[in-house]
Amino acid sequence: MDLDAVRTFVAVVEAGRFQDAAADLSITQQAVSKRIAALEKDLGVRLFTRTPRGPELTIDGQAFLPHARELLRAAERAVASVLPGSRPLRVDVIASRVAASGLMRGFHRAHPEIELDVVMLFDIETAVAALSSGAIDASFRAVAVPGRPLPEGIASVRVLDEPLQLLTGPVHALASARSVTVARLAGHRIWMPGIVPGTEWAAYYDDLAAEFGLTIEATGPNFGSDALLDTIADTPALATFMGEQTRLVWPAGHGLRRIPVTDPTPVYPHSLLWHRANPHPALASLRAHLAATATGHGAAGTWTPDWAIPR
Template sequence: MDVDAVRTFVAAAEAGRFQETAAELAITQQAVSKRIAALERNLGVRLFTRTPRGAELTIDGQALLPHARELLRVAERALASVRPERRPLRVDVIASRLATSGLLRDFHRAHPEAELDVLKLFDVETAVAAIRSGAIDASFRAVAMPDRPLPPDVAAVRVLDEPLQLLTGPAHALAAARSVTLAQLAGHRIWMPGIVPGTEWAAYYDALAAEFGLTIEATGPNFGSDALLDTVADTPALATFLGERTRLVWPAGHGLRRIPVTGPTPVYPHSLLWRRDNPHPALATLRAHLAATTADQDVPGSWVPAWVLPR
């Protein structure tokens, strides 16, 4: 059923004259007549009777009127549900404990009026596909990966360089160090079971290991951060990397140490991705917030892979 024809029918029923209906809808009187005639053909009944006083509803028209009004209300709700300004901004943060989640929480504190849907997608290809399809509005990612340029309709801006830290147990050889250089890490086993081939973080750590001769292992099943922390705490030969802003909590008895890495400092480059033609007003607000709050957070003496999106 043509919604415009239904809207014209309701307006004509309330006005009682096609001329007044035409003025209200900003169309011609002929267009009003055509819409009403098309609706009558579609339904197979007459809806109006012409009288000297104007247009009066027939019995069928009177029966249709309350349903037509409800149909227009449903149509308006349907349109409102997909209007950018009327739905939450959908943002992928990868995981709840990462710096990206913290960036979005900071945005929410600064702009509590902006409704958010927070999602956790796995890899950059999944995120980019969701951005292009409109399933999400934005994603925090490390881009661009080697040989995988972003599609032309997807924009990106680097918003945060997060220094890496070394996490060790109390018995590790470097546990007492106030900081460690990348050169000092050569020969030590760095265990990161969450690395999955083909992801942007796998590309990042592959580049880091190749550049500085590090041994980064992704062996064994990934049982999550709690199991990783337990193993590092109990195994003097293993350490792991984590971001400076990664929020992890462990029992006090674990005695874990977070040690800054220098010479140079490897930083994980978080970027925001979005579709260029996305009109959601909260997306523009998020981008402006990130630009204002992360602009002066460059890390001096830092390292990123050559393929990373420039600042």
């Protein structure tokens, strides 16, 4: 159904005359007549009776009027739903307990007026496809892994270098250390069942292990962080890596230790990705907030893979 014709029908009803409706719509009286005639043809009924006093609604016209008005209101709502800034800013944070989620909580505290829709997408291919289609507005990822450049139109900026920490149980050989050098970790078993081949974090830990001769194991099923913490607490020979800003809670009896890693400190390079053509005004606010609060990258005494993009 032609919405212009429906709009013209309602305008004639409200104005009372074709001529006045034409003036209200900034079209000719002839155009009004043609639109009404086309609408009547589409519906198969007469909507107006022409009288010396002007057009009067027929019974069918009276029945159609409330629905015509609702059609126009629905059209207005449809347009408003996609106006820039009229919907929540959709951001992918990968997981709820990681640094990206903390960055978005900080943004929300700074800008409570901006409505957010936080989603969690697993792999970078899914995230980039969602950015390209407009299903999400931004995503936090580590880029750009060799051989996997970002598609044309996807922009990125490095927003956080997150130091890694070693997590051990209470009787692990390194549990009493206030800090531990990367070199000292050689020969120790670092267990990370959450590493999935093909992900950007798998590429990161592969390079870390190769650079410093570390033993990083991704064997066994991944039952989640609670099961990982249980195993680390009960197994003296195992430790794991986690980001400094990863939020975890464990039973007091576990006695787990979070130990800074130094000389150099491996840092995980978090970047914000978005589509250059995305018009959502809150996206600019998010980028400005992250630029103002981001930590420096490439600081002395830190390590990142060669492929990590600069700021």
